Amino acid sequence: MMHDEVVSRLRHVLTEGEIPPGARIPERELCASFAISRTPLREALKVLAAEGLVVLLPNRGSRAAKLTRKDVKELFEVCEALEAAAGELACPRISDAQLREIAELQANMVEHYRAQDLLSYYRCNRLIHEAIVRAADNAVLAGFYESIAARIRRARFITPMSPEHWALAIQEHEGILNALQRRDAGGLAHILRNHLRRKREEVVRAGFAEGE
Amino acid sequence: MMHDEVVSRLRHVLTEGEIPPGARIPERELCASFAISRTPLREALKVLAAEGLVVLLPNRGSRAAKLTRKDVKELFEVCEALEAAAGELACPRISDAQLREIAELQANMVEHYRAQDLLSYYRCNRLIHEAIVRAADNAVLAGFYESIAARIRRARFITPMSPEHWALAIQEHEGILNALQRRDAGGLAHILRNHLRRKREEVVRAGFAEGE
DNA sequence: TGGAACCATTTTGAATGCAAAAATGATCCG
DNA sequence: CGGATCATTTTTGCATTCAAAATGGTTCCA
Numbered sequence: 001m002m003h004d005e006v007v008s009r010l011r012h013v014l015t016e017g018e019i020p021p022g023a024r025i026p027e028r029e030l031c032a033s034f035a036i037s038r039t040p041l042r043e044a045l046k047v048l049a050a051e052g053l054v055v056l057l058p059n060r061g062s063r064a065a066k067l068t069r070k071d072v073k074e075l076f077e078v079c080e081a082l083e084a085a086a087g088e089l090a091c092p093r094i095s096d097a098q099l100r101e102i103a104e105l106q107a108n109m110v111e112h113y114r115a116q117d118l119l120s121y122y123r124c125n126r127l128i129h130e131a132i133v134r135a136a137d138n139a140v141l142a143g144f145y146e147s148i149a150a151r152i153r154r155a156r157f158i159t160p161m162s163p164e165h166w167a168l169a170i171q172e173h174e175g176i177l178n179a180l181q182r183r184d185a186g187g188l189a190h191i192l193r194n195h196l197r198r199k200r201e202e203v204v205r206a207g208f209a210e211g212e
Numbered sequence: 213m214m215h216d217e218v219v220s221r222l223r224h225v226l227t228e229g230e231i232p233p234g235a236r237i238p239e240r241e242l243c244a245s246f247a248i249s250r251t252p253l254r255e256a257l258k259v260l261a262a263e264g265l266v267v268l269l270p271n272r273g274s275r276a277a278k279l280t281r282k283d284v285k286e287l288f289e290v291c292e293a294l295e296a297a298a299g300e301l302a303c304p305r306i307s308d309a310q311l312r313e314i315a316e317l318q319a320n321m322v323e324h325y326r327a328q329d330l331l332s333y334y335r336c337n338r339l340i341h342e343a344i345v346r347a348a349d350n351a352v353l354a355g356f357y358e359s360i361a362a363r364i365r366r367a368r369f370i371t372p373m374s375p376e377h378w379a380l381a382i383q384e385h386e387g388i389l390n391a392l393q394r395r396d397a398g399g400l401a402h403i404l405r406n407h408l409r410r411k412r413e414e415v416v417r418a419g420f421a422e423g424e
Numbered sequence: 425t426g427g428a429a430c431c432a433t434t435t436t437g438a439a440t441g442c443a444a445a446a447a448t449g450a451t452c453c454g
Numbered sequence: 455c456g457g458a459t460c461a462t463t464t465t466t467g468c469a470t471t472c473a474a475a476a477t478g479g480t481t482c483c484a
Contacts, residue, residue, distance in 0.1 A: 037470095
């Protein structure tokens with residue numbers, strides 16, 4: 001198995017899979033489930049530790065990282081800067097096809113909102129933000145964004161969304177698409193910042209912290 | 213030897229040491245020089261590959277990463293966003309002691325400029341930028357910044373600096389310190405962006421690219 | 425009976441071993 | 455003499471092994 005594949009699979013298990021933050025990472029079991037030996041698994045663990053998804057306790061194994069309140073704050077702060085930058089870069093670079101793709105995702109997302117289908121809504125939301133980052137055509141930015149997104153995914157999506165916030169988020173997304181279509185880099189960056197700042201407040205207010 | 217120490221030492225060898233971009237990484241020799249076996253060294257290689265400092269060629273070993281023109285562009289774009297964010301965050305957070313420290317570094321830097329001591333100038337310059345990032349008090353941001361800085365360090369510091377650019381850079385640094393002292397977040401972000409954009413243009417114009 | 429001390433077991437971190445792939449270079453043929 | 459082919463050596467990636475550290479459980483003594 002390819003090295004990168006082990007890293008991806010492990011990342012998936014940690015961000016969307018069965019190992020909750022703070023839990024011990026069962027080296028043995030994962031080796032069995034991935035059908036590899038400890039060496040490549042441990043290599044992947046070190047990579048994810050460098051990314052912040054895993055904490056290595058010397059001589060005491062590894063655990064899925066817990067987000068503290070400060071972590072959440074820091075991650076959102078950086079995410080804000082990255083998404084704003086992505087928006088600014090995307091405006092002059094985005095293709096018509098990419099714009100259409102985002103407009104379509106947006107329409108789907110509104111549908112899911114109308115149907116109050118939170119999970120599908122989240123999926124579309126995520127795809128839109130990823131599409132904007134992709135349109136910025138900057139692999140370094142995309143890599144950092146993905147790394148941050150992986151770390152806050154649980155916090156983002158576990159936090160319950162109030163009806164008011166949800167409605168507001170939809171409105172903001174209209175603004176995002178609009179700014180993109182007008183290629184208004186400054187405006188887009190501004191909306192994205194506010195959008196994320198609001199989300200962050202919601203997450204923080206929900207008292208979200210996996211442990212201190 | 214601690215795992216993180218192997219990573220740091222290897223990073224140092226790659227960014228400031230004897231292995232130039234594009235060169236083969238001599239696993240054997242490094243094992244001997246670090247007095248470790250291949251296992252921990254390979255773990256460190258994977259970590260640095262995830263950071264972008266090393267490229268792993270399947271079944272063909274690892275090489276120090278070369279920066280393409282696009283890499284340089286991308287790294288500077290993200291660096292701009294990160295430094296601007298750091299500046300904005302630092303303004304409300306920076307302590308008087310930290311301000312004094314930066315003012316002192318600035319004075320030293322001007323001294324080195326007067327003496328036309330490029331190496332010492334660079335060292336001060338780097339310490340100032342790192343101090344601003346530190347003042348932002350955001351570990352995630354600091355980590356990303358360090359990772360970017362490591363990757364462009366060679367490009368930055370190998371590019372020769374024209375007398376005009378050098379003079380301008382000094383001026384800009386006056387503005388940076390001034391904005392920090394006035395806690396003018398917006399102004400500081402603006403100056404930092406311009407400062408980096410100029411540097412980037414210089415690096416790109418110098419035709420810098422380690423290979424495509 | 426409660427708690428400390430000791431030993432067995434498990435787990436971790438790193439070295440070594442092994443099979444497969446790539447690089448090297450020697451030979452053979454046109 | 456030049457180029458292709460095949461054997462040999464080296465290197466790579468992973469599994470296994472080994473020593474040291476931590477964990478857990480039992481015993482022993484106050």
